[in-house]
Every structure is written in C-alpha cells, then in structure tokens.
Amino acid sequence: MAQNAFSLASRTKLSNGLSMPTIQLGVYLTSGRETSRAVRLALESGYRAVDSAQMYDNEAESGKAILDFLSSGANVDGLKREDIHFTSKLASNSAYSTARDAIKRSVKECGLGYIDLFLLHSPYGGREARLESWRAVEDAIADGEVRIGGVSNYGVKHLQELLDSKPKILPAVNQVEVHPFNTRTDIVEFCHKNDIVVEAYAPLVRALRMKHPTIVSLSKKYQCTPAQLLVRWSLQKGYVPLPKSVKKERIIENSQVGGFSIEQVDIEKMDGLDEYLVTDWDPTNCS
Ligand SMILES: NC(=O)c1ccc[n+]([C@@H]2O[C@H](COP(=O)([O-])OP(=O)(O)OC[C@H]3O[C@@H](n4cnc5c(N)ncnc54)[C@H](OP(=O)(O)O)[C@@H]3O)[C@@H](O)[C@H]2O)c1
Structure with a gap:
C-alpha cells in the first residue's frame, strides 16, 4: 500500500487469513445515547469498525446503532452486517464455563448475531484463568459466535505463556496502549515477530499531549492537526x-x-x- 493510501477503507490482514478495518472508532467512556450517536456519526462518515467491551457497558447501544444504520436510508452503499467490524472484550478472566457464558452474553447483548473480534481485556486473574478464558474464546470461534480471537494489555510474558500453551487458535491481535509517549517497543517487537497485529488504544494520548511543542511543530510542518499527526504516526x-x-x-x-x-x-x-505515559491502566506487567 502506498504511504498516502490510508483511509477508512484501508484494511489490515490478520494471521488467520481474515482482515479488519485499519482505523476503528473507540467508544470507551461513552454511554447511552452518546454511544448510539457517536457510532451512527462514525458509520455515516465512513468508519466500518467499533471497539467496545463488556466493561464499557455499551455493547447494546453500539450493536443497535450499527443495525439501525444498516437498515436506514443513510446506508447508501447497501452495506450488510458483515461489512461492519465489531469488537468486544471479556471483562475478567475466569474458569472456562464462566468465560464461555460471558462471551455468549456479549453476543446476545450486542444483537449482531456474532462478534467479529473478541479479546481477553487484560491478563489479570493468573495463568490458569488466562488459559481457560482463551479456551473459551477458541470454542466461541468454533461455534461461530466469534470470528477472530485476541488479547489486550498482554505483556511479552503473557503472550509467551499463551503461545507456549500450544493453543488451537493463535491470538491474532494484542490491543495495548501505544502512542509516541508510550511506545511499548518490547511488546510491539514480540507481536510483529509472531504475526500478532497491534491495536493501538489511546492513540490520541487521551488528548493529554495535544499542545506538546514537538507535536505542535510537526502538525504545522505537515499542515494537519495534532490528532491527525498522532493517528498517522500509529x-x-x-x-x-x-x-x-x-x-x-x-x-x-x-x-x-x-x-x-x-x-x-x-x-x-x-x-x-516516549515517557511511558499511562493514560488509563497498565496490566502488562501483572503476574
Ligand atoms: N483495551 C483497553 O484496556 C483499552 C483502554 C483504553 C482505551 N481502549 C480503546 O481505545 C479507544 C481510544 O482510547 P481512549 O478513548 O482512551 O483515548 P484517545 O482515543 O487517545 O483519546 C480520546 C480523547 O481525545 C479527545 N479527542 C478526540 N478527538 C480529538 C481531536 N481531534 N482533537 C482533540 N481532542 C480529541 C476525546 O474527546 P471527545 O470525545 O470529547 O472528542 C477524548 O477525550 C477507547 O475508546 C477504547 O475503545 C482500550
């Protein structure tokens, strides 16, 4: 892909042969009508992917906004369910059956029939809970409830542990906080070596560094906004x-x-x- 070709139509290939939109809307810290409105505006603007989670308590609003858009006159391209990528995440790692039930609940809650990408939200809970929860993701994929499995906030040791367990399905994605103020090179290198796509959360640094002199001067140089510079870096x-x-x-x-x-x-x-700036939480080193 030519360097300038990034757009909402760009897609990223995954190790399992599938692909997903390269720019996705985050809906953390949004709820109720605010979520519905943001998802609708994003879909109308050309976004084709929404990143939600059980913990955000907005799977239902996100899913409904997607379905409402698809069945509305605003869907001028005649898009179908399979054209929109929806992500959710397991709130807490647990025993197999608890995790398996929680995934089923998410599928029901979003109303979309299946979830495109389902992540273990964090490595918290210890080794056994992590591996049992992963098995639940594998079975949800086998049962058609989930298309792609991944993890989030996994440090190198958690990824290594999962790979060493010889899973039936490899994680296709690790979603971590990554931006110029927290570059996470160890995790990124490990992911790239193992064909795991890095999803960058807080790509705008939660708007905490929009006035940083380097960001301001480079935005002027490239005639873009600080937010555009940060997304483009990512x-x-x-x-x-x-x-x-x-x-x-x-x-x-x-x-x-x-x-x-x-x-x-x-x-x-x-x-x-890089200043290892953590804007939210940092479970990447937990045991
Ligand atoms: N897996 C995880 O543990 C985890 C953790 C955190 C986040 N995430 C995911 O990653 C997504 C993004 O992270 P995030 O929401 O923490 O932070 P972010 O996207 O880096 O920043 C969002 C903040 O920037 C503001 N903003 C957005 N566009 C802007 C612009 N063009 N100019 C100035 N300010 C702008 C937003 O305010 P307005 O909304 O008012 O515009 C909001 O305050 C989340 O929504 C979630 O989906 C995942």
Whole structure:
C-alpha cells in the first residue's frame, strides 16, 4: 500500500487469513445515547469498525446503532452486517464455563448475531484463568459466535505463556496502549515477530499531549492537526489505531489522515517522546 493510501477503507490482514478495518472508532467512556450517536456519526462518515467491551457497558447501544444504520436510508452503499467490524472484550478472566457464558452474553447483548473480534481485556486473574478464558474464546470461534480471537494489555510474558500453551487458535491481535509517549517497543517487537497485529488504544494520548511543542511543530510542518499527526504516526508504525471521539467534526478529522506522510526522521523524533505515559491502566506487567 502506498504511504498516502490510508483511509477508512484501508484494511489490515490478520494471521488467520481474515482482515479488519485499519482505523476503528473507540467508544470507551461513552454511554447511552452518546454511544448510539457517536457510532451512527462514525458509520455515516465512513468508519466500518467499533471497539467496545463488556466493561464499557455499551455493547447494546453500539450493536443497535450499527443495525439501525444498516437498515436506514443513510446506508447508501447497501452495506450488510458483515461489512461492519465489531469488537468486544471479556471483562475478567475466569474458569472456562464462566468465560464461555460471558462471551455468549456479549453476543446476545450486542444483537449482531456474532462478534467479529473478541479479546481477553487484560491478563489479570493468573495463568490458569488466562488459559481457560482463551479456551473459551477458541470454542466461541468454533461455534461461530466469534470470528477472530485476541488479547489486550498482554505483556511479552503473557503472550509467551499463551503461545507456549500450544493453543488451537493463535491470538491474532494484542490491543495495548501505544502512542509516541508510550511506545511499548518490547511488546510491539514480540507481536510483529509472531504475526500478532497491534491495536493501538489511546492513540490520541487521551488528548493529554495535544499542545506538546514537538507535536505542535510537526502538525504545522505537515499542515494537519495534532490528532491527525498522532493517528498517522500509529498507521505508519503498522498499528490499528482506535481514536475515540463523540464529536462529529473530530470523528471525521481523526480519520482524514491520507493527505500527508510523516518522514522517517520525524517518525523517529516522535518515537523519542516516549515517557511511558499511562493514560488509563497498565496490566502488562501483572503476574
Ligand atoms: N483495551 C483497553 O484496556 C483499552 C483502554 C483504553 C482505551 N481502549 C480503546 O481505545 C479507544 C481510544 O482510547 P481512549 O478513548 O482512551 O483515548 P484517545 O482515543 O487517545 O483519546 C480520546 C480523547 O481525545 C479527545 N479527542 C478526540 N478527538 C480529538 C481531536 N481531534 N482533537 C482533540 N481532542 C480529541 C476525546 O474527546 P471527545 O470525545 O470529547 O472528542 C477524548 O477525550 C477507547 O475508546 C477504547 O475503545 C482500550
């Protein structure tokens, strides 16, 4: 793909042969009508993927907004369920049957018939719960409830543990906090070596570094906004960014990242901003 070709139509290939949209809408910390509205605005603007979770308590609103869009006059391209990628995540790792039931509940809650990508939200809970929960994801895939399995907030040792357990299905994705202020090179390198796609959460650094002098000066250089610079950095690093906004102009802005390309020297300058900034939680080192 040419460097400038990133758009909402871009897709990222996965190790299991499937693919998913490369830019996805995050809906963390949104609820009720706010979620419905954000998902609808995003779909109308060309987004084809939504990142939800059991913990966000908005699977139902996300799923309904997707179905409402598909059956509405706004669906001018005649899109179908399979054209929209929906992610959810297991709130807590547990014994096999508890995890398996929780996945079934998510499928019911979102109302979409199946979930495209289902992640173990974190490595918390210890080895046994992690591996049993993974087995529940594998069986949900075998039963057609889930298409793709992955993990989130997994550090290298958790990924290694999962790979060493010789799972029937390998994790296709690890969703972690990654942005120039927390580059997570050890996790990223391990994922790339093992064909695991890195989904970058908090790609906008939760709006905490929009006024950082380097971000401001590079935004001027590339004639883009700080948010666009951050999303573009994520894409050029090979990640799948999940920018979150509930505002129409920002939802559109965050996806308009195809008109420029960050030079390698500036990518490296941005890499150098790493300060291990954690905007939410950091389970990557837990036992
Ligand atoms: N797996 C995990 O443990 C985990 C943890 C955290 C997040 N996530 C996922 O990743 C997604 C993104 O992360 P995040 O929501 O924490 O943070 P983020 O996307 O980095 O930043 C969101 C913040 O930036 C603001 N914003 C959005 N667009 C902007 C723009 N163009 N200019 C200025 N400010 C802008 C938003 O406000 P407005 O909404 O008011 O625009 C919001 O305050 C989440 O929604 C969720 O789906 C996953």
